[in-house]
Amino acid sequence: MSNSANPKKRAVLIVLDSVGIGEAPDAADFNDVGANTLGHIAESNAGFSMPNMRSLGLGNIEGVCAIEAVDEPCANFGRMQEIAPGKDTTSGHWEFAGVLMDKPFLTFPDGFPDDILTEFCEKIGVDGVLGNVPESGTVIIERLGREHIETGKPIVYTSADPVFQIAAHEDHVSVEQLYEWCEAAYEIVTPRGVSRVIARPFVGEWPNYKRTANRHDFAVPPPSATMMEALEDAGVHVTGVGKISDIYAGHGITSSLKTKSNDHGVETTLQCIRERDGFIFTNLVDFDSKYGHRRDPKGYAEALERFDSQLPEIIDALEDGDLLMITADHGNDPTYRGTDHTREYVPIIAFIKGATYGNDLGTRPCFSDVGATVADYFGVEWKVGESFLDRLI
Numbered sequence: 498m499s500n501s502a503n504p505k506k507r508a509v510l511i512v513l514d515s516v517g518i519g520e521a522p523d524a525a526d527f528n529d530v531g532a533n534t535l536g537h538i539a540e541s542n543a544g545f546s547m548p549n550m551r552s553l554g555l556g557n558i559e560g561v562c563a564i565e566a567v568d569e570p571c572a573n574f575g576r577m578q579e580i581a582p583g584k585d586t587t588s589g590h591w592e593f594a595g596v597l598m599d600k601p602f603l604t605f606p607d608g609f610p611d612d613i614l615t616e617f618c619e620k621i622g623v624d625g626v627l628g629n630v631p632e633s634g635t636v637i638i639e640r641l642g643r644e645h646i647e648t649g650k651p652i653v654y655t656s657a658d659p660v661f662q663i664a665a666h667e668d669h670v671s672v673e674q675l676y677e678w679c680e681a682a683y684e685i686v687t688p689r690g691v692s693r694v695i696a697r698p699f700v701g702e703w704p705n706y707k708r709t710a711n712r713h714d715f716a717v718p719p720p721s722a723t724m725m726e727a728l729e730d731a732g733v734h735v736t737g738v739g740k741i742s743d744i745y746a747g748h749g750i751t752s753s754l755k756t757k758s759n760d761h762g763v764e765t766t767l768q769c770i771r772e773r774d775g776f777i778f779t780n781l782v783d784f785d786s787k788y789g790h791r792r793d794p795k796g797y798a799e800a801l802e803r804f805d806s807q808l809p810e811i812i813d814a815l816e817d818g819d820l821l822m823i824t825a826d827h828g829n830d831p832t833y834r835g836t837d838h839t840r841e842y843v844p845i846i847a848f849i850k851g852a853t854y855g856n857d858l859g860t861r862p863c864f865s866d867v868g869a870t871v872a873d874y875f876g877v878e879w880k881v882g883e884s885f886l887d888r889l890i
């Protein structure tokens with residue numbers, strides 16, 4: 498244990514999955530010029546407001562026009578640019594934790610090559626797959642669900658993310674069987690640059706199929722140590738809430754609490770704040786999966802307003818000296834073409850309860866500053882990223 502480490506403190510990091518705040522300087526490299534998740538949500542929903550995030554300083558962040566600035570923000574605020582050469586969840590979260598990728602994951606905009614699919618079909622004993630295109634998951638099951646049920650062939654699809662996704666109806670392919678298919682695919686596709694194989698079970702009758710919470714991500718482990726492993730080595734308990742543990746393949750996550758929705762994620766986070774110390778690391782994925790990818794700006798706005806209304810309870814639950822940080826992992830502008838993530842700046846809102854508020858943290862050049870700050874807060878040595886803890890105390 499490091500001499501100065503203090504595992505009894507409490508830090509909470511909440512990732513609002515996909516809540517970007519405007520095109521990043523390298524947006525053109527990702528075909529995302531003009532994307533602005535928060536900005537376009539505000540523009541397309543009259544009366545949209547986030548009074549609590551606003552009072553923390555969301556509108557004071559450089560480039561944020563959708564929310565008005567306040568004179569005396571109740572938190573410190575800034576924005577961050579991603580270094581990683583990918584705009585997927587894994588790249589963003591790994592960068593928070595100081596895992597810098599030397600080569601990008603690979604995406605398959607034309608579907609997976611024949612040799613991959615042949616090997617996959619042989620391994621699981623089916624005579625072909627359906628789909629094999631980049632597509633929205635809800636659209637592809639509506640299109641191919643009936644054929645899947647008739648033929649027993651799995652629906653395989655991808656997206657602009659480096660993912661191999663397998664959809665199957667739960668009444669026809671058991672969830673255990675689907676997970677076995679995913680494990681078989683994992684062995685084949687992760688050495689070829691895919692970051693995750695995702696089981697996408699669904700239920701119901703066409704055209705009202707519904708995806709279930711039995712989704713499971715089989716993710717490649719981070720190639721180097723995560724900041725959370727350094728915390729654990731120093732005796733800090735790390736709690737992952739939502740899909741955090743999956744994203745890091747469990748590396749540095751002491752205990753994991755899965756969630757069914759944003760509301761459940763907030764509830765679980767609150768319970769953790771009240772009951773445990775250490776690092777509480779939450780991902781709220783509905784913004785991304787239920788609204789961003791579905792290109793539903795109205796639903797997205799409502800989800801943001803709902804989170805905003807829950808924020809006072811989170812802040813009240815914190816004790817003096819606790820650290821709270823709120824950020825995002827990439828954009829997913831629900832008004833943008835396609836159905837994929839968008840390369841954007843992400844917000845950073847951070848404060849230690851009862852300490853300093855109102856500092857502009859500026860434009861951070863790397864998401865790793867988040868992890869560096871958390872490590873610094875616990876007194877744990879960590880070398881990746883630049884801590885801004887001194888601006889919070």
Ligand SMILES: O=P(O)(O)O[C@H]1O[C@H](CO)[C@@H](O)[C@H]1O
Pocket residue numbers: 586632633634635655656657658660662695786790836837
């Ligand atoms: O359209 P669905 O299936 O929700 O897929 C989304 O979720 C996957 C993983 O986050 C990505 O492929 C993304 O496109």
Ligand SMILES: [Mn+2]
Pocket residue numbers: 514515585586785826827
């Ligand atoms: Mn994400």
Ligand SMILES: [Mn+2]
Pocket residue numbers: 586785786790838
């Ligand atoms: Mn996504």
